[in-house]
Amino acid sequence: MTETADRWIGASVTRLEDLPLVTGRGRFAGDIDFPHQLHMRIVRSPYAHGRLKSVDAAAALAMNGVAAVWTAKDIADLPPIEFREGPNENLSPYRQAVLAAEWVRYVGEPVAAVFAEDAYVAEDAAECVFVNIDELEPVLDAAAAPTELRPGLGTESTVCRQGYGNVDTAFRDAHTIVELDVSIGRHSAVPLETRGAIGRYDAARDVLELHGAAKVPHRNRESLARMLGRSTGGVHLYEGHVGGGFGVRGEIYPEDVLVLVAALRLGRPVKWLEDRREHMIAANQSRQQRHRIRAAIDGDGRLMAIDDDFFHDQGAYLRTHGARVVDTTCGILPGPYRLPHYRVAGHVRMTNKTPCATYRSPGRFESNFARERLMDAIADKLGLSRIEVRRRNLIAASEMPFERPLVALGDDVVYDSGRYEALLDKALAHIGWDALQRDVASRRAAGEYVGLGVAIYVEKSGLGPTDGARINIHTSGEIEVITGGASIGQGFETVVAQVCAEMLGSDYRQVRVVHGRTDRIEYGIGAHATRATVMTANAAAVAAKKVRDKALDMAAQLLQADAADLDIVGGCVVRTGMIGGPAISLGDIAHHLRPTSSTRGERDPGLSAEGWFSTSHMTYPYGVQIAVAKIDKGTGAVRIEKLLIAYDIGRAINPMLVEGQLVGGFAQGLGGSLLEEFRYDERGQPLSVTFADYLLPTAQDVPFVDILLTEDAPSGVNPLGIKGAGEGGIAAAGAVIASAVDDALGASGTISHLPIMPQQLKMMIDAFEATGAAAASSGSG
Amino acid sequence: MSGNPSDKVEIALDVNGRVHHARVEPRKTLVDVIRDDCGQTGTHIGCEHGVCGACTVLLDGEPVRSCLMFAVQAQGCKIRTVEGLQSGNELHPMQQAFMDHHALQCGFCTPGFLMLAVGVLEKRPDISDEEMLDVLSSNLCRCTGYQNIIKAVKAAAHTMKAADD
Ligand code: FES
Ligand code: FES
Numbered sequence: 001m002t003e004t005a006d007r008w009i010g011a012s013v014t015r016l017e018d019l020p021l022v023t024g025r026g027r028f029a030g031d032i033d034f035p036h037q038l039h040m041r042i043v044r045s046p047y048a049h050g051r052l053k054s055v056d057a058a059a060a061l062a063m064n065g066v067a068a069v070w071t072a073k074d075i076a077d078l079p080p081i082e083f084r085e086g087p088n089e090n091l092s093p094y095r096q097a098v099l100a101a102e103w104v105r106y107v108g109e110p111v112a113a114v115f116a117e118d119a120y121v122a123e124d125a126a127e128c129v130f131v132n133i134d135e136l137e138p139v140l141d142a143a144a145a146p147t148e149l150r151p152g153l154g155t156e157s158t159v160c161r162q163g164y165g166n167v168d169t170a171f172r173d174a175h176t177i178v179e180l181d182v183s184i185g186r187h188s189a190v191p192l193e194t195r196g197a198i199g200r201y202d203a204a205r206d207v208l209e210l211h212g213a214a215k216v217p218h219r220n221r222e223s224l225a226r227m228l229g230r231s232t233g234g235v236h237l238y239e240g241h242v243g244g245g246f247g248v249r250g251e252i253y254p255e256d257v258l259v260l261v262a263a264l265r266l267g268r269p270v271k272w273l274e275d276r277r278e279h280m281i282a283a284n285q286s287r288q289q290r291h292r293i294r295a296a297i298d299g300d301g302r303l304m305a306i307d308d309d310f311f312h313d314q315g316a317y318l319r320t321h322g323a324r325v326v327d328t329t330c331g332i333l334p335g336p337y338r339l340p341h342y343r344v345a346g347h348v349r350m351t352n353k354t355p356c357a358t359y360r361s362p363g364r365f366e367s368n369f370a371r372e373r374l375m376d377a378i379a380d381k382l383g384l385s386r387i388e389v390r391r392r393n394l395i396a397a398s399e400m401p402f403e404r405p406l407v408a409l410g411d412d413v414v415y416d417s418g419r420y421e422a423l424l425d426k427a428l429a430h431i432g433w434d435a436l437q438r439d440v441a442s443r444r445a446a447g448e449y450v451g452l453g454v455a456i457y458v459e460k461s462g463l464g465p466t467d468g469a470r471i472n473i474h475t476s477g478e479i480e481v482i483t484g485g486a487s488i489g490q491g492f493e494t495v496v497a498q499v500c501a502e503m504l505g506s507d508y509r510q511v512r513v514v515h516g517r518t519d520r521i522e523y524g525i526g527a528h529a530t531r532a533t534v535m536t537a538n539a540a541a542v543a544a545k546k547v548r549d550k551a552l553d554m555a556a557q558l559l560q561a562d563a564a565d566l567d568i569v570g571g572c573v574v575r576t577g578m579i580g581g582p583a584i585s586l587g588d589i590a591h592h593l594r595p596t597s598s599t600r601g602e603r604d605p606g607l608s609a610e611g612w613f614s615t616s617h618m619t620y621p622y623g624v625q626i627a628v629a630k631i632d633k634g635t636g637a638v639r640i641e642k643l644l645i646a647y648d649i650g651r652a653i654n655p656m657l658v659e660g661q662l663v664g665g666f667a668q669g670l671g672g673s674l675l676e677e678f679r680y681d682e683r684g685q686p687l688s689v690t691f692a693d694y695l696l697p698t699a700q701d702v703p704f705v706d707i708l709l710t711e712d713a714p715s716g717v718n719p720l721g722i723k724g725a726g727e728g729g730i731a732a733a734g735a736v737i738a739s740a741v742d743d744a745l746g747a748s749g750t751i752s753h754l755p756i757m758p759q760q761l762k763m764m765i766d767a768f769e770a771t772g773a774a775a776a777s778s779g780s781g
Numbered sequence: 782m783s784g785n786p787s788d789k790v791e792i793a794l795d796v797n798g799r800v801h802h803a804r805v806e807p808r809k810t811l812v813d814v815i816r817d818d819c820g821q822t823g824t825h826i827g828c829e830h831g832v833c834g835a836c837t838v839l840l841d842g843e844p845v846r847s848c849l850m851f852a853v854q855a856q857g858c859k860i861r862t863v864e865g866l867q868s869g870n871e872l873h874p875m876q877q878a879f880m881d882h883h884a885l886q887c888g889f890c891t892p893g894f895l896m897l898a899v900g901v902l903e904k905r906p907d908i909s910d911e912e913m914l915d916v917l918s919s920n921l922c923r924c925t926g927y928q929n930i931i932k933a934v935k936a937a938a939h940t941m942k943a944a945d946d
Contacts, residue, residue: 021888022876024823024863031822192827192923193889243889244923276828667926691832698918699927
């Protein structure tokens with residue numbers, strides 16, 4: 001890529017976002033301050049389950065510098081936190097109140113809020129708020145028989161059911177039935193920046209502002225306005241820098257509502273910053289599921305039916321997503337395979353733990369693990385290789401677009417494009433599968449516990465339905481793109497700039513991308529479900545095309561040429577193919593289009609346009625992951641020695657950023673597979689509350705991740721042909737690591753739970769060694 | 782009346798060659814004072830218990846976790862933060878390498894990694910790759926998977942050495 005060319009789509013250019021971030025000039029939530037602000041500190045329940053008898057704030061209120069202490073009765077007029085998708089009568093009793101009133105249901109549940117002049121004082125005062133709770137027996141096992149949290153409120157909040165065909169007949173006619181009981185531990189995004197929220201009421205404009213917003217500012221504005229009884233015109237959200245989102249940051253939590261209400265009622269800006277311990281008990285957790293899954297197989301190893309009954313440990317409340325993670329799990333579980341009959345029931349079970357919601361690749365990390373464990377088990381049972389059994393079941397390219405009568409994220413599942421088997425072949429060739437198998441076999445014969453794993457998966461991205469963008473070219477020549485997207489570290493600004501620069505024949509560094517601001521654009525989908533690139537980039541492309549047409553039209557008049565003979569090169573309109581000829585810059589054209597310009601004619605003022613992009617369906621990227629895992633005989637520790645992600649992205653706008661997303665995502669998935677787990681003791685006390693007992697992967701733990709990016713199946717549902725990459729690295733990480741570790745143990749099916757713990761492996765290995773069962777005997781198929 | 786933790790004391794801190802005067806409680810951590818009282822918010826807080834390294838600054842050239850010490854303890858030391866890395870408009874080779882190699886996504890961990898790597902390389906320009914990996918594994922990044930951070934640090938080490946030779 002030469003720096004002068006105007007071909008930006010597909011170029012691995014460096015990011016526009018980076019300069020402030022490497023020079024310490026970022027603006028994260030903690031960096032935002034307003035004059036005369038108060039600091040908020042939350043008093044949290046120390047019990048997992050109990051009856052809240054009283055809260056005594058007298059001592060705290062008497063302290064110097066304390067402005068107020070609120071309990072539930074001070075905000076009794078506020079409704080519980082809403083579901084983003086709107087009211088749901090059946091689920092509404094499970095919503096979380098902003099402050100607990102009568103019952104507490106998890107350790108960390110907000111019970112009172114202290115407001116003080118200084119963060120240290122607020123913390124001191126919070127320690128002097130005395131909470132009187134009668135502790136009750138906690139519910140901790142989501143898979144146990146349902147019971148009641150309190151009279152009339154059952155632990156099974158809902159059951160999501162999907163399916164098609166005749167599952168019972170298929171099982172009756174099956175050649176073989178394979179059954180598994182597999183589970184995924186509770187872990188979550190744990191971004192490096194904790195949450196933060198700053199509420200500010202500007203009485204002069206009658207606008208209530210929330211700073212530190214992320215992810216879905218526009219959607220949250222609607223929910224918050226409804227909860228607070230204000231017009232959306234009087235509520236604005238501002239996204240600054242976000243220190244990692246991954247699904248967890250940017251949802252509406254009790255603290256966000258509190259800073260806003262306090263800013264209104266106390267008449268001063270209110271700042272809240274979460275500390276790490278709070279984050280580990282109060283921010284959304286995720287993933288915990290147990291699947292009782294079985295498959296009916298014909299004599300050739302082809303899937304006839306899958307029947308899955310799974311239990312989702314939702315924690316104490318249903319948060320903004322309602323039951324969406326469970327629904328997605330149901331809709332996406334069949335993955336890349338042909339499946340004639342399918343039945344799934346996802347039980348959303350309430351427990352006395354921190355509430356759960358989405359974490360990067362929600363419902364897919366879990367279902368890919370369950371399904372791919374099943375495929376390995378089928379291979380093992382039928383004596384087929386793990387590659388062969390997958391190959392026989394993959395949906396063929398000729399079957400695309402492939403419809404399944406299922407729903408994921410409220411969208412009918414239609415795989416738009418895919419050449420799954422071709423990608424599998426490319427991945428096997430790239431990593432040298434045959435040689436690798438021989439190598440692993442000989443190492444195993446020499447007594448090493450080393451194994452190969454494989455996983456194939458379909459991701460989803462670009463959830464619609466519609467997103468818009470507005471472009472305005474300033475007289476300076478700067479191209480301003482105003483989007484309703486959000487940037488959570490994924491390189492959103494750079495990608496949108498690349499698309500606009502390409503359409504407008506300009507340098508991408510001339511483009512300024514605005515995002516995460518409800519005061520600049522009316523609508524926006526934000527950044528979740530890997531949709532920002534697909535939706536917003538396509539909308540920006542539509543707007544850029546309009547601006548381009550307008551620029552050429554104006555230039556045609558100025559250059560006395562036919563617009564059809566003009567092109568934009570290097571930020572100037574020129575005659576196509578004529579080097580050194582007359583040229584007029586976009587900035588000059590913008591000047592000619594000022595309202596007061598005499599050359600403007602009948603054209604609307606401004607070199608600007610708005611563009612909208614709509615899609616009826618999501619787009620489905622897909623991938624193959626292959627891993628080599630080695631278990632240390634002495635410690636049981638797993639080392640991933642080699643890792644390949646082959647991923648078809650349709651079309652990559654910036655391959656370097658796509659690779660960054662895939663590698664980073666895999667590293668997180670490795671954490672959830674080998675290190676990370678939120679544990680609770682038998683009283684529901686959280687045991688993983690610091691980085692010393694909840695282990696994030698370090699530079700030592702993450703292997704070199706090899707990426708094979710392909711563009712074999714451009715999306716048919718958007719003009720740029722792009723699919724998202726945000727979740728493709730993590731989606732199958734648990735599946736592939738389990739497959740490899742299982743193979744290393746030479747005993748297919750021993751790994752049925754994530755995270756895989758060294759103690760457990762050590763015990764297995766010690767048992768193998770004692771019985772003399774050589775690990776070399778089987779595996780690696 | 783001494784011993785009350787909320788009695789403020791006068792301190793002077795040398796941050797990036799500029800002396801900042803502040804009245805702070807003795808219990809106030811160095812990172813809080815750097816951020817709140819000196820206004821240098823490039824140094825971040827990720828855990829406040831000494832594990833993540835987001836708060837790494839150089840204290841007399843040595844990388845330290847500024848969440849683990851009190852500001853009063855840093856008096857008389859030369860403190861360097863991310864804001865002091867560039868000279869004029871020229872980025873430090875480490876900053877440039879992080880941009881060139883896409884070694885940051887959200888950028889929250891970045892100042893800590895920059896200070897850690899610069900601090901180590903200034904003392905030990907010939908550090909082996911293995912030892913450097915060991916050093917880098919003392920800070921956490923949740924976004925990048927570290928691959929590009931390692932690449933960037935290697936590239937910058939090279940540039941820094943070439944500039945020294
Ligand atoms: S904030 Fe200091 S080590 Fe994490
Ligand atoms: S770039 Fe986000 S934590 Fe490192």
